Amino acid sequence: MIRERVDTGHSQYDIVIGTGLLAQIGQFLQELNVKASSRHLIITDTNVQAAGHLSPVLASLQAAGYRAEVFVIPAGEASKRLELAEQAFEFAYEAGLDRHSVVLALGGGVVGDFAGFVAAAYMRGISFVQLPTTLLAHDSAVGGKVAVNLSGAKNIIGAFHQPLAVIYDIAALQTLPIGELRSGFAEAIKHGIILDAELFAWMTEQTPSILQNDPVAMGELLARSCRIKAGVVSADEQERGLRAILNFGHTLGHAVETLAGSGHFRHGEAVAIGMVAAAELSVNLGYCAPTAAAEVEAMVERAGLPTRIPAHINTEELIKSMQKDKKASGGTLTFVLLCRIGEVEIVKDVPPERVREVIASRRER
Numbered sequence: 001m002i003r004e005r006v007d008t009g010h011s012q013y014d015i016v017i018g019t020g021l022l023a024q025i026g027q028f029l030q031e032l033n034v035k036a037s038s039r040h041l042i043i044t045d046t047n048v049q050a051a052g053h054l055s056p057v058l059a060s061l062q063a064a065g066y067r068a069e070v071f072v073i074p075a076g077e078a079s080k081r082l083e084l085a086e087q088a089f090e091f092a093y094e095a096g097l098d099r100h101s102v103v104l105a106l107g108g109g110v111v112g113d114f115a116g117f118v119a120a121a122y123m124r125g126i127s128f129v130q131l132p133t134t135l136l137a138h139d140s141a142v143g144g145k146v147a148v149n150l151s152g153a154k155n156i157i158g159a160f161h162q163p164l165a166v167i168y169d170i171a172a173l174q175t176l177p178i179g180e181l182r183s184g185f186a187e188a189i190k191h192g193i194i195l196d197a198e199l200f201a202w203m204t205e206q207t208p209s210i211l212q213n214d215p216v217a218m219g220e221l222l223a224r225s226c227r228i229k230a231g232v233v234s235a236d237e238q239e240r241g242l243r244a245i246l247n248f249g250h251t252l253g254h255a256v257e258t259l260a261g262s263g264h265f266r267h268g269e270a271v272a273i274g275m276v277a278a279a280e281l282s283v284n285l286g287y288c289a290p291t292a293a294a295e296v297e298a299m300v301e302r303a304g305l306p307t308r309i310p311a312h313i314n315t316e317e318l319i320k321s322m323q324k325d326k327k328a329s330g331g332t333l334t335f336v337l338l339c340r341i342g343e344v345e346i347v348k349d350v351p352p353e354r355v356r357e358v359i360a361s362r363r364e365r
């Protein structure tokens, strides 16, 4: 079992990574002093339930004397919306959840963001525990960004609400489809690019083992990638400065994800396109050598992720969407640019013309 600590100053918690942990959730809750006298709520999605990951959690809670209700959301990004959150609030209230209740987010980033948002708002905030079941969720489960979407924009309605713990059962990843594995790999690649050239080199070598879902490679990948995320969040919980580097690839990535249309790109796929474009922009603006951008593109291709922007997405719509990004102010464009593998810089006021050039160059051929 591996433990990493997040310490933001006012919030401290552990990320526990191991095998078979979903069957031990009851004991973890006891260690966290979660009260058995209150009712608790598991939020999961239809695929995670069908893959068999809910049953061990329920059995473990029951064995430890906990009573939990289950709220199942449809799998997919479309579930990150306010109307569904309202249904979850009603469900929680009817089930009698109180301020000592805990929400258990069992699933990938969609469940984590949604359930965390429900926990952040219910009775002005109750505790929640992240039980990640995707590779991508090494990123989403750590750091307390919880949110739902507006129809045309990602994560606009949300909060910073740190979990009580992140309990990561590597065995749960065994049922993950390859496309989801690749998508999650994109965020790990991002962590290497922004802060850890050695991790990036290791991922380059280990790509086949990672894509074969080898538990040893996966354990190391999760531990190293979570350590990077935990370090950044501990230093700057509310994105006053440094934390924005975690958004590398997301300025264009979020715009592409939203404008491509529902279900077209997974989050990590859109981020992959965004990372390659941000690297090209960095070369054009003189921030890095062409070899560094070529390394980013080669890694993204090795992971089997997309690198190009589909023809049906309009350039001006992309620019408009990026001007309303959470990192932007006053309608200007902010990008996280590459200096070299392992080092990035947050750059404000990037001229839209230079971004249009890169969009044109990164179009699907």
Ligand SMILES: NC(=O)c1ccc[n+]([C@@H]2O[C@H](COP(=O)([O-])OP(=O)(O)OC[C@H]3O[C@@H](n4cnc5c(N)ncnc54)[C@H](O)[C@@H]3O)[C@@H](O)[C@H]2O)c1
Binding pocket: 045, 046, 047, 048, 051, 053, 075, 076, 077, 080, 107, 108, 109, 110, 111, 113, 133, 134, 135, 136, 137, 139, 140, 141, 142, 143, 144, 145, 146, 154, 172, 173, 174, 175, 176, 177, 180, 183, 184, 187, 266, 267, 268
């Ligand atoms: N809060 C953050 O800091 C943060 C960071 C990165 C991404 N995100 C968000 O995370 C979301 C993407 O997360 P994701 O890629 O995990 O998506 P997801 O939660 O939709 O999971 C991907 C798919 O895999 C299925 N699934 C999950 N676990 C499974 C398992 N073990 N076996 C089989 N199927 C399983 C899900 O039902 C879904 O169909 C996006 O909404 C993104 O914006 C948030």
Ligand SMILES: O=C(O)C(=O)C[C@@H](O)[C@H](O)[C@H](O)COP(=O)(O)O
Binding pocket: 139, 143, 145, 154, 155, 187, 239, 243, 244, 246, 247, 250, 326
């Ligand atoms: O934790 C962060 O900070 C991140 O930026 C991680 C991103 O991978 C993630 O997609 C996050 O949800 C994006 O945040 P947003 O504030 O741009 O919505």
Ligand SMILES: [Zn+2]
Binding pocket: 139, 187, 250, 267, 271
């Ligand atoms: Zn992301």
